[in-house]
Amino acid sequence: MEAEDFQEELTCSICLDYFEDPVSIECGHNFCRGCLRRSWAQSGSPVPCPECRQPSAPAAMRPNWALARLTERMRRRRLGPAPHGLCGRHWEPLRLFCEDDQRLVCLVCRESQEHQAHTMAPVDEAFASYREKLLKTQHSLTAKMNKAMHLQDMEVKNAAEWKEKMKNKRTRVSAEFAKLHVFLAEEEQLFLKRLSQEEEETKKKQNENTLRLNQMITSMKKLIFEVGEKSQSSTLELLQNPKDVLTRCENQDVNYSFEVLKVKTVCRLPMMKEMLKRFQVAVNLAEDTAYPKLVFSQEGRYVKNGESASSWPLFSTAWSYFAGWRNPQRTTDFVERFQHLPCVLGKNVFTSGKHYWEVEHQGSLEVAVGLCREDIMGITGSSTMSPRMGIWALCWSSAGYWPLTGISVRPTKLEPALHRVGVFLDHRAGEISFYSAVDGEHLHTFSCPSISRLRPFFWLSPLASLVIPPATGGK
DSSP states (O other), X not given: OOHHHHHHHTBXXXXXSBOSSEEEOXXXXXXXXXXXXXXXXXXXXXXXXXXXXXXXXXXGOEEOHHHHHHHHHHHHHXXXXXXXXXXXXXXXXXXXXXXXXTEEEEHHHHHSGXXXXXXXXEHHHHHHHHHHHHHHHHHXXXXXHHHHHHHHHHHHHHHHHHHHHHHHHHHHHHHHHHHTHHHHHHHHHHHHHHHHHHHHHHHHHHHHHHHHHHHHHHHHHHHHHHHHHHHHSOHHHHTSSHHHHHHHHHHOOOOOOOOOXXXXXXXXXXXXXXXXXXXXXXXXXXXXXXXXXXXXXXXXXXXXXXXXXXXXXXXXXXXXXXXXXXXXXXOSOGGGSOSXXXXXXXXXXXXXXXXXXXXXXXXXXOEEXXXXXXXXXXXXXXXXXXXXXXXXXEEEETTEEEEOOXXXXXXXOOSSOOOEEEEEEETTTTEEEEEETTTOOEEEEEEOOOOSOBEEEEEEOTTOEEEOOOOOSOO
16 A cells, blocks of 8 residues: 555544554444544533444543554654655645645645635645736836945945045135134144044944944845745745745845035134134223213213314213213323314223224224224324224224224225224234224234333214223133
């Protein structure tokens, strides 16, 4: 008898597997003891044979020792691997594919309790279906890989363009800092350090992006190779859990957001006004040095020239009416105050260091601000206000601004009009410079000899006014 016939004779018709503790009943049929008891327990009494339906008494069950020995012998013969194309459990041809377990099964397996509720398909149909799915997946993965490679090319191009942008930015930064090198040497290094930090951070991010794309491409190449091998394999090998490969392919996606590299560090140079504010000092007007017609308010930070040829008496009375306004106290010591020019000095006396303050003038009339020696209060004419007389000042109005050099110069017009001027003294360098306090634009610089004591200087034309804003930084 052939091995297949033996297998049929040694198989329980209930569990479709080799007998386990086989017993015979009155009709002569054999079953596993456990299968028979379970079958009879469900059927009740009398108990029919599960195969021929002939009644049989439970007490009539007799062990079939010969059948048990034959079954055990057959089991021992089949302890080794099943031949190619046969079920390893039943040694039957693998003719079906179980969709639920993703493996090939035989006809006996299909009838077993393990696979009763599972979806089955003939081997040739399952092979054609899954081969088509694998080929589609391979095509999809190839498209995704091409997309990732395109992104990688864009990253390389993007990095090259970014490096050029970074190079151009560094060149511009160095050029801007060169203009202000005296003040900005340390700030330039700090700015370049920030650029370098951004460069390192961006390089790190770009390297991470490149690594991520390389990993994605490598992973997809492996999957494509695996899918290719799977799709070209034999029927039995292709149907060894093909859904696992398909699931991994579907989960593989190009989750990558392309970002154009930019230089994020804004070229916001520490502008001159910001640098100058590091040396800003509070300046107040010394009313005891003022020309008698000057009036003050705001705790000595506001001054107005109240002198007018036609309306001064009435105007002076009106000014005096408001609270907080007052005329400076007169003194008989004319050497210590201005008697001929509408000028006033600041309380500050500068003997060393760097100092900066700002003066605001909103009107269209002429005013002048700067520094002077302490002994200039006896001068008598506006034409003598010049460095030669110990006054280094800048005059401005709605017509523009000009330095008081002792010679006639054409005003320089600014747009928008100049309303706020910054005065900077570098005592050690012997320089007095003037800037637009709005944007830090340089207006003029005087070179002055080594003067031990310098004081803020202010001159106002008739009815002109100016205010010294509170210091917001610096010392």
